[in-house]
Amino acid sequence: MNTTNQNNISTLKLLLAGVVPALLFCILFYDNLFHLKPFGLNVPLSLAAFYLLMAAAFGKKFFRLLVRAPFHSVYAVLLSITFVLFNDPVLLSINACLIILLVGEQIMLGTGQALYAPYSVHMVGDSLSCWFSLSFGGIGGAFRQYRNENGSRFSGILIGITIAVPILFAVIPLLLSGDAVFAHFFTAAFGSLEWGDIIGRVLIALALFVLFSGLFWSLANRAPRKPPVSAAPAAKKERTIPFSASLIILFALSAVLAVFCAIQFFYLFSSRVPAGVTYAEYARSGFWQLLGAAVIVMLTVLLLLRFGCPCTPAAFQLRRILAAFLLGCTLILLLSSFSRMTLYEQAFGFSQLRLFTQFFMTALFAFLIIVILRLWLPRIDLKKCAFFCFMTCYLILAFWNIDAFIARENIKNQGKKADISYLTTLSADALPYYIGLLDESDFTITIIPEDEFQYDTAAYQYLGNDRILLYQDDETLRQAWHLRRMMRSLESSAGDWRYFNVGREAAQEALAANPQLIENIDKIKEALTAGLS
Template identity: 30%
Template sequence: MVNEKDERILMDSKEDINEKLKVMLLALGIGILFNYFFIWDSIGISGVIFNAVVIGGAIWTIYPKSNINKKLSWIFLIPIAFLSLTYCIYNNEVLRYINTILIPLLIVSYVIVIRYENIKDINLYFLEMIFSRIFYLSFALTPKFFDAIKAMINSRKSPKENSTKKNILKGLLISVPLLFVIVGLLTSADMMFKYYVENIGNIFLNLNIWSFIGHTIIIMTVTLYMFGFLWSFKYEEKKYKHIEESKASVNWEPVTIITILFVICIVYLLFSIIQFSYLYGGGTSALPKGFSHSEYARKGFFELILVTLINFTILLLSMKLCNKSNVKINKIANISYSLLIIFTFNMLFSANYKMNLYEKAFGYTRLRIFVHVFMLLLGVLLIIVLIGIWNKKIHILKCAVIASSIIYIALNFMNVDKIIARNNIARYNETKKIDIGYIETLSYDAAPEVIKLLDVDDVRIRSEIEEYIKYEKSLIKNSNDHWYEFNYYKKDFLTLKVSH
């Protein structure tokens, strides 16, 4: 029986030399582009161009074994387009770091989907394929690059090879003395040409050898990795169907699960009654003695989020492992799942309420805004699960991926830093409290709101903001000097007016 390694060797031997050369040159081009765009430079419009080149190159490599019209592929292609676009608009460092990790995952997912026709849905094995392709297969296939070079050299050996080499050498020997004569005449005829010929050596004298070596290492590393990644799609994926046919070996009795959920729901019911009695309706006077709303929010928020995540895990495991043979008991189990979701909604609402109290007391930060969005995502996912409980036609995982993508894209485009600055400035107008140090750590995206602090009465705040704007302007002017680093809010920041 032929193993997977032998199959790859057989496929490689059948692959045309020109096809290998095409993938090698494409990988080299991506390596050079990566070095040109991203080494010591900020990511701007370069992010859009680079990602488009990688996707376009991958499609070119796997053609005609690709189906770009596959509906599932749009779940990944649309987020790639929107998230890539954020690089030339926004500057939120946290989201940029996340996108730098997320976009490659989405690109790999997209290429896998359009390459393999048997992948028609999102499941656990699909996720395994993504990480295997990134962290194992692409590295494992990098030696194929050198095998391809060796194959090309061997393929070009022929009886006429020695004769061709002799003819080339003869041509070079004849052309050298001719070049001396021609260049001498041209330098006499044109002073500018003479100047450039005489100074051509300065190019090599001014070359930083260590910088050259560093860039060469980066280019070759990216080239080898990209070759391994692109070449991996030459192979067929055969394990998918076998994995899909396997079923969960563990089946819990519905009565056991219903009992567990019933006990948990009783506790959550008591918790909800207490919540409504003093948190939502009672006001500050209803809190236990010695507690302020801000202290209460700070002490309970993260615990509620943790409980929500535990509930979500219990819910998914129960639905996955529950024995569904008994229809009547299964309906009771569905009711139990629904009750757990309702109580979990109350916890999310409570956690959001606590966070609002905390923000009013201590101000707004990125983490607190992100937490609000995360709670919104959990709420949407719970709704999807609730619908999926009663409608088995709903594919919960696929809907969850789509919902998560929409919310995350919205987070990228809502301009988090601008919202933080606006809310903190509004809070300052009410309380005269503001953390200027934190405001100055926000990205250039917050500039349209930050500049409003130049109109406040506090001279110290006005002075700090003026110095901050002048300093950041000088940084942008000294660092962003390439067209591919273009970013809308950086450009807009340079137009801010400060007093002299």
């Protein structure tokens, strides 16, 4: 296909760049968003397909794009793999957002369209500009290219598709009802689709075709920004905090934290406590307060360094030493908070919030070390270091399989005393570790007429129609509700390659080994559903 002088991407490539991702979305993601099926293998496959599409559309330009922001691809690919391995909904939601942001900023950096310097919080603005500004802004140019190419050939294609779609909606149902073999192959290829789904998929596909056509046209035809923001001369920083004020703040904080750190070494880290206080009471509290104090101190030091007025070399050296000392004390604060949290977990078990907090402490600890080095090595770019530090720590968390870790460790440390009700609220990754502690007899129910009910026999729920559901207790009913919700998610994705997930496969095997438990939970669900209807 020949291109015109105004078009930097051939019309055929532009057409494919609009059609392929639209079709892939309808095949791979429609059920995830509109039928709430869990994600799986479809996420890394779609990311790989998008990169291949970029390579086919732009060739060498695409590889230059990868070279300019290589770590964005590495992080995005690694995050996409977590959808095949794990099921924690909080982490997977964050992973999805990060993948979109990383790929969007990578495109903007590689094509010279970036509004801000790389590796900063402004990546959110660049990504939104990519997915929205370039997409919507390029729609007009893309369709002008379709209309003007080779005597309106592509305009004819689009008109033909627009007319063919409603005709197919009328013909396909007749063919499905008229021939069983055709209906079998159609169902095998597309599943049991309802007409609402078919119409929805078509509308989504048309909308995405328009948006991706606009995006690729913009990427191909918009000239790079000159000069790039990253190459622009840095504006002179305003210095508004006098040296005397900085000195007072640093001295005051240093004095308080020096005393606090001394107490930590004398008591907490040496397992000694003053009379009248038990070590358990002393160590298993205060971690949230200490984490908050560490964050406040770190932000204070960074603001003093950023806005502190110029001073003599000797005064500058003093300010740097005090800042380094204060940041060192902040490291002790984080260590104290981390150790307290660890002791608390040993006594009361692990939870998502506690582990998320510990990972944040770890990332903050690593970043503070970099900030201390920055005091003596001015060439260190704090923005880039913060990006890599927190992204790397988050990747470790994303691959930790946190739900499985919580279930395994809580049961190992607490045995039957572990909080099973909490574990059932976790994802399918945790199920294989606690299902052995579930007693199937606890989920046995009895439905009796209301006039035969004795109020002191057991917990109960009124179902209506003069019927009463008896069960063990409220905790058992909550466990059954969470387990049934998980089972429904497992059933919806079973046997479909698009949603393959290692964690869900292990959970399916664990449930298959407990058929009576499944049957009892299903009975509870059916009874409650009948009562609510």
